Amino acid sequence: MSSVHESVLGQMGRRYLWLAVGVVVAMFGLYGWQAPTGLPGGGTWLGYTLGTLAALLILWLLALGARKRSYASKLGTVRGWVSAHVYLGLAVVPVATLHAGFRFGWNVHTLAYALTCAVVVLGIVGVVLYARYPERMSANRQGRTRQQLVEEIADLDARAVRVAQALPAEFDDAMRSARDRLILGGSAFDLLAGRDGSSVVLPRAGGSSGPLSNPYQATLLAWLGDRLARSEDGELSARVQELLTLTSAKRGALERLKRDLRFQAWLDAWLYLHVPLSFGLLAALLAHVASVFIYW
Amino acid sequence: MAVSGRYTIAVIGAGPAGLSAATHAAALGVPHVLLESGPAHATTIQRYQKGKHVMAEPAVLPLRSPLPFEAATREVVLERWHEGLGKHRVNVRYGAEVSAIRGNRPEFEITLADGEVVRAEHVVLAIGVQGNPRRLGVAGDDLPCIQYQLDDPDEYRGESIVVVGAGDAAIENALALTRRNQVHLVNRAAEFSRAKEGNLTQVVKAIEAGTLNCFYKSSCERIEATPGGSRPYRLTLTTESGKAQVDADRIIARLGAIAPRRFVEEAGIRFPNAEPGALPTLSERYESSVPGLYVIGALAGYPLIKQAMNQGYEVVETILGHAVAPADEPLLEQSFSALPFGLPVTDTLALIRRRVPLFAEVNPLVLRELVLGSALHASPVGTVLFSKNDYTNSFYSIIAGSVGMELGDGGRHRITLGEGQFFGEMSLLSGRRRSGTAIAGPGCVVLESPRREILKLMSSVSAVKRGIDELFIIRAIQSSFAPEASFEELRPVAAGAKLNRYRPNDALFVEGDAADCLHLLRSGSVAVLRRLGGRDVVTSYVAAGNYVGEMGLIGRTGRSATVRANVATETVSIDAAAFATLLARNAALRDQIQATMRDRLASNARMQGQTRAGDVISFLMQQGLGEATDVLLIDEALCIGCDNCEKACAETHDGTSRLDREAGPTFARLHVPTSCRHCEDPHCMTDCPPDAIRRTAGGEVYIGDNCIGCGNCERNCPYGVIQMAQPQQAKPGLLSWLLLGRGPGPGAAEQQAPLSGATKKAVKCDMCKDLGGGPACVRACPTGAAIRISPDRFVDLARSSDE
Known part of the structure; x- marks a missing residue:
């Protein structure tokens, strides 16, 4: 000060x-x-x-x-x-x-x-x-506005979806689902606790999973890591690696945004009482x- | 209608001036023709957005034209003029682009673009200053699919549209069209170097995202109609990798405009100098240097519609040999009535011209306009014309009597200026506060000219510019170094002084250079930097009105620091020898300068221990705050994001907040929100047709009620702090909201309905000058995070943020 x-x-x-x-x-x-x-x-x-x-x-x-x-x-x-x-x-x-x-x-x-x-x-x-x-x-x-953080996340999502388009359909489905099932705000409790209620639907053998909880993209990151470990195709591995990088960056921005919202929620909440x-x-x-x- | 194959009057350009001239000629039955290159009358007004309110400023000036005109929407104004053209049977030819004008009265030959020659005895040039849009100039560029403007991007959907050009207009059009159409952009270069920062980021993003297809390093080759094809037209492009073809419904060319000056000069009309803003040399009756060729309207320096229409009337009367007093004659008569001369208008103007040597070379028409835009004061002895530290920036010429100036601390030095002299040029040129107090002497009559009028005069008459610049140098030296010296003593020193201009970031001098001169800052501001541990550290900030470079001259060493311009800066440099004579003639001066030096050295030493403080100043300078006079800064360690500052602004200013708290950069917890910083030399003031942007004596830059909503200031402000907004209805009071549930409550985000009949006008921060008690944003901040400070406190601020 x-x-x-x-x-x-x-x-x-x-x-x-x-x-x-x-x-x-x-x-x-x-x-x-x-x-x-x-x-x-x-x-x-x-x-x-x-x-x-x-x-x-x-x-x-x-x-x-x-x-x-x-x-x-x-x-x-x-x-x-x-x-x-x-x-x-x-x-x-x-x-x-x-x-x-x-x-x-x-x-x-x-x-x-x-x-x-x-x-x-x-x-x-x-x-x-x-x-x-x-x-x-x-x-x-870090000098950014809340709106800029939201835009950064949307931008990372759009880029990930574009990369996934060139890959087998399961990647395309997974990235789109992670994008569509991302929740930025949430209930008052979620905001105050910094809880991320996002989910994702992942392809499974013989169909898709139901929505899995995907807090801070952890489930998606684990799935992408698993796919990368199993991949024997060099080209595919490089693309999946790129998806991992984009999703990690998205997680970083998401954590920052949620923290910002959590701080703001606490700054506002006490006044409501x-x-x-x-x-x-x-x-x-x-x-x-x-x-x-x-x-x- | 032509008499022996030629017209008495040919009017070129169907804007307000040309329309009025041609209609008056028609009403009098004079053989005439009105040549317009566009497809309709008043193209500039046609280009306004739908429903835009056209203002009729200045309200005091009576209209003198057979065409009606009063403030109304664009559609109504255009329709009334259209009716007037029909009623008076004006001989108007659309699509008649003039390529050359040759000859003298009474034998003019006007060549049209298609080779046809029109003959006339007199020519009235009323083409405005917008210029014609640059055409594509390729095979097929006359096809109906090509347009040079875009009124409403939402009018088109599902089309394939090619936008040609890489400037802001092209980018904005292309981006707006991508919402509903497939858009291609043709850029001759490999990047968008001319675009504004905001447009650049958006267009690159759109291209990356694939919503906009851009052809770089490409140009149009030809356009053909392709009946039966997937789209009605096909455009062939030459690209780096060969030919490319685009099927399109529409092609929009945004290639800028061809400035009219060259065309005007080719007709033989002389300009006083090469300055881009110069006006053609004209007589009191609007006649140019070519006999029989008249220039009226914006091209003659009259941007307002009513003025231009009046001139159209007057010029026709003049051509017909009728004596006609200009429409502004009664205004001048009234303004002169308080003067002790008792002369008719023309003689009073002649007297002013005779008495003030500065105006000797000013032509009568320009002088008349200057006097019309100025105020004449016959002030009783002892009247204070302006006080030291006022922020006013008008310019005074003494027509009769004398004026006393009190300069220096506490007005210790008093000088008397006599008839024909002028003053006020310091604040005029530097945008700083008044350096002294001016008091009317016996028999004092002064002409007070607003800054804009004088700047216009300086750019069109070089003798005025030279005269003011010379006197500025002498007075700057006098007030900084030798208050008791006479002009005659200082003239030789001033003769060796030079006027220098620097762009932002240019170095005035660099650490280690030989010290050969001292700089007096005339406008702008500079940063002083020292090299420490391999990087430049800002050690201080120096504003206009002060000097830099004295250390090297006194100590006779090399430069001890680098000095860089923060913003566009002008300085007067005094060389070492001339400075030595100043020092020799005044022993006290050496002490005074040494005292300044001591302070600066002490301050520098402190700042050098605080590199972060230097970084804070650098950051503030990068935000353009070097030209600020008062800036809103938020301490992010205190700001809780409640937006009470914005709410307070909106609630006290017709429902629109003039600040955006969250936008803007942050460094070391210091946040610079998007809000007016009341620049020393405000960019917004540069091109305001009704001169609605003013500065109060306290320094607040505000927009007056006579704003016409043209949006020039919004575009000219580099900091994005001006917006176009409609005043809203007042909200219900606190109690009726609290007890009766009438909403929206105070500070609630919902917008109220606009006031009926209100139009969009430019709005910006006025520092709550009419509210009393200071800016509402700061007063409403519950935590003390928001403050408004002037740049002299930047060093304190930077130092304390480094603790």
């Missing part, structure tokens, strides 16, 4: 770090100083103060979604908002804990607290992913506030 470019945790973000630390230290100070007459919790004057502060913080943290989509907004930069979101988001947990007075139970109040913690933990996961994955993605792509849970938290928070005021 260059100093001309600056991350959300960098120099500019520090001021929010100090703000968050200041808020937390001040609240702990107040908590230690005050002497509650009854049990500690939301019902005391400090409890109200802490609860109001935590609720306002949560509403402001949720507002990042709106700021991010207000593209013409002059209200700070999104990077600045994210810096503040990270540090002040972390401060919500200690403030909410003090608000609860370290007392928990099986009720809607603790549900709101648990959701708060879950959202913050997911946020930490997001920060870690954002800090680690982009650089690894960049190194993995972080945001809906935040709205869940908002609902629980409203229930918590309403129940406190109505049933008090």
Whole structure:
């Protein structure tokens, strides 16, 4: 990371770090100083103060979604908002804990607290992913775009099919099948796990096999290796060797692409939990506030 | 219609200018003929894509022609003109290609390609600048299967089509046709050396994949109709390995055009110089150096349709001996009304010409056009005309009174310029910020000419170019080395100075050479390289307005480094002897230069320890960033690929993102996305018919609302950052999306319907100049990966990426 470019945790973000630390230290100070007459919790004057502060913080943290989509907004930069979101988001947990007075139970109040913690933990996961994955993605792509990787694979497939055309039909069938049964994307699970669901139909004595799983072209490579080992025709061996080379290159590009998709999937996936849970938290928070005021 | 076998007026070329002239002659009952080489009127407009909107710029200029014209689609414009031709019974002859014009008023002989001779008393030449397409020139090239353009590639399917040519037009046509047809490409050479990079990769790929069949080192021999054959025509080719035959339905020849200049010169019309952009020498009434032979329209330097049509009217009036004031007369009258002279238009123009020696050799017509395109200011004392560091690039001539210039740091040196002098040439020529502040003095009247008008003038009148170049050299030396010296003192130094031009990658000098001169960079930028461990390492980047090569001159050693041009660069070189006189007359100068040297040596020493930093600078220079003023750079170690930058751009600019984040090269985690870098000397500005591309004082290059959608800038931009797009309807707001489910939401990828009535216009990054608060792409980046920086920070950037 260059100093001309600056991350959300960098120099500019520090001021929010100090703000968050200041808020937390001040609240702990107040908590230690005050002497509650009854049990500690939301019902005391400090409890109200802490609860109001935590609720306002949560509403402001949720507002990042709106700021991010207000593209013409002059209200700070999104990077600045994210810096503040990270540090002040972390401060919500200690403030909410003090608000609860370290007392928990099986009720809607603790549900709101648990959701708060879950959202913050997911946020930490997001920060870690954002800090680690982009650089690894960049190194993995080696200056190419995702589209270029897809095109490279299509190009290698087309070349392999052309080579196979001049060979016995079983090679032609095998290469076409490997091309047609290649799966670049896949389910969310496949993407996150980097699983390759591709398959291939290979010729067998007396017919064809059913589709065989062909992760990262391994099955096809093994079959081509087997055919090469059995070949006694010099011309044919040279062509099969070429198919092996093309398929190995395809495997390399495929691994790179799948890795890229896996990184991207993780960069996106945590947000699919972080945001809906935040709205869940908002609902629980409203229930918590309403129940406190109505049933008090 | 001919009177004693000859016409009063022969008009050549049925474009807007020629059509208007011939129709006016017809309306007045004057014996005339309109000769057009093509099969229909207005061939350039016929070649526009279907439904293209034709604009009627400049809006302030009234139309003066018997033919109607207002902004409309191509079809409507062409149809109205066609109706006008019929209504006025214009004597038009299509397919009449003129091969020669001989004679003088009133005896012209116009020879047509088929040998026929047409006689006329006056000739109006309105052939435009596109030229005629080069023909195949082989037996059978008059068969109906041959065409020289391709309007809509999807019109043909299942055909066998031969495309002849190896330029971009041929390649683009051939590739577009391969989708539905069997296509053959005939290339005279062994490779595609003239093609753009993108076309080259695509055509080679298509040939390798077998979707396009290419005949290399081949030429056409003859074409025959083969009734009853598998295809209606047969083309015979001469190839390296003998003859080859292709059966085809259609042959498309894309062999470029024959530029009209030679033809024009052969008619006896003189040009002021050999520059390719030069305009023919014309009188105020469009008469060329051949009496009775008039030149109007684009060929005369008027590319806009309305101007050309007005000239068609005026030229006929002139030929008939009617006094006619040009259509722009009221515009000039209005522009002159604020001046203290109180003279009629012609006299004011004469006064300007008399007062400013630079314009002495400019012909009245060209001067009129210049003044029309410029602004006249009668400014009260103390008015700031421009401030130091502004990015404006207009050129000022002083018609009356004086102007004070404040130069140097904090405006320490003040000089006064008087009547007839000019200023602003530094920014005009180098594309850099203003080097000083100009303030109106007593009685100040200045003519402010836009950059484009002056560049046009410089290319057509050599005296103007010479005058500006000479003064540029003196002022460049003055501002860099001797702010207190007078012009007279500097003239001998300047006399020994030379103007040098370098192409990208040319060396100004090489490490170890004898140091014989110093270079002041007038435009472009250079990289300084030192040889370390067997390879050249970039140690710094120097932009226009600075100098290089001082170390050798002061230390009297050989060159300590190699200096190469990053982009097309111009320098003023001052030889060692002349530089010595400068040093001798100013003791402080030696200190100043030594201070610069110390800084550079320190910086070089740091960079030499960081070879990767040098590589980063080399990489940035290879991306053409040497001519950038502000560039978007993405740190891939921070970028999460969310595309919020693109979304922000699209949302704030009518639905079209002007940047492509993912495209573009990457080196050492530094990614250069496809996005405008606001070049010092913008390529996009070079050929904009309505002059819609402008630069603000802050440096942002933007496209104004008067864009006519011609696409020239898109083609001229070497970085592919301009696109043609239609503005889209606004999206529903954040709340109605969130609460009511009205889509698409903010940032969603789906496109909105185009605004009704909107046409495709060129769009590019405008640095969000109208938004306030800086570029939206950078402000919307959640991780700080996207930044916009100017090249002076490249060294910092490179150094920090090496840590």
